[in-house]
Amino acid sequence: QKEVEQNSGPLSVPEGAIASLNCTYSDRGSQSFFWYRQYSGKSPELIMFIYSNGDKEDGRFTAQLNKASQYVSLLIRDSQPSDSATYLCAVRGRDSGGGADGLTFGKGTHLIIQP
Amino acid sequence: SAVISQKPSRDICQRGTSLTIQCQVDSQVTMMFWYRQQPGQSLTLIATANQGSEATYESGFVIDKFPISRPNLTFSTLTVSNMSPEDSSIYLCSAAGTETGANVLTFGAGSRLTVL
Numbered sequence: 001q002k003e004v005e006q007n008s009g010p011l012s013v014p015e016g017a018i019a020s021l022n023c024t025y026s027d028r029g030s031q032s033f034f035w036y037r038q039y040s041g042k043s044p045e046l047i048m049f050i051y052s053n054g055d056k057e058d059g060r061f062t063a064q065l066n067k068a069s070q071y072v073s074l075l076i077r078d079s080q081p082s083d084s085a086t087y088l089c090a091v092r093g094r095d096s097g098g099g100a101d102g103l104t105f106g107k108g109t110h111l112i113i114q115p
Numbered sequence: 116s117a118v119i120s121q122k123p124s125r126d127i128c129q130r131g132t133s134l135t136i137q138c139q140v141d142s143q144v145t146m147m148f149w150y151r152q153q154p155g156q157s158l159t160l161i162a163t164a165n166q167g168s169e170a171t172y173e174s175g176f177v178i179d180k181f182p183i184s185r186p187n188l189t190f191s192t193l194t195v196s197n198m199s200p201e202d203s204s205i206y207l208c209s210a211a212g213t214e215t216g217a218n219v220l221t222f223g224a225g226s227r228l229t230v231l
Contacts, residue, residue, distance in 0.1 A: 034219065043207060043222040044158070046116075088157060092218075102148045102160040102173075103220055 002027045004091050004106035012112045019076040021109050023089030033065055033072045034090040034103060044088055079113045086110050116212045117142050119223035127229045128198050135194045136226045138208030143188035146211035148220065153204045164191040198230045
């Protein structure tokens with residue numbers, strides 16, 4: 001059974017600071033890792049994906065992956081009140097050859113950016 | 116990325132009835148999936164909707180309860196059969212697009228079901 005673990009929070013961060021969101025996964029064969037943002041009452045929207053060890057930066061967002069530790073994180077620099085949302089970590093296992101598999105999601109971390 | 120439309124967006128249903136949710140994608144996609152998000156919870160994969168063949172269900176979900184159709188590469192339906200209050204949830208359709216080599220999922224706005 002694949003598992004994706006996240007601290008549910010809430011994680012409170014002052015505006016302008018760095019928000020750090022963490023995720024661990026159980027399936028060592030996992031290949032791809034995704035961060036989704038979900039505002040209350042809305043559907044998840046993709047922020048970033050990463051599938052190589054190391055860092056990947058996109059604007060204010062940086063995803064970090066450590067496959068040896070089975071750990072993936074998301075850093076949000078210069079946090080804004082509009083970043084307040086639930087952040088979902090999602091993992092995809094080994095490619096089955098037929099295209100994307102359904103993702104396994106963590107329960108999400110509720111992030112609050114304090115003005 | 117693909118734009119996904121779902122309907123109904125919400126509905127209130129009586130116990131024992133069935134409801135079919137429709138999902139339309141604005142482009143042909145290889146993979147379509149159905150997720151459930153219960154109140155305060157994360158997303159749980161129900162099944163993969165396969166075009167031209169039976170859906171592939173995850174553990175804990177069965178075809179008799181959640182029949183799925185996918186007649187072509189842009190459309191799928193999920194039926195929630197013989198509903199009970201425990202089926203009250205948001206049901207999300209998703210599709211796999213290809214973005215710079217990674218298959219990422221895009222979600223519809225969801226269908227919020229309340230079963231009385």
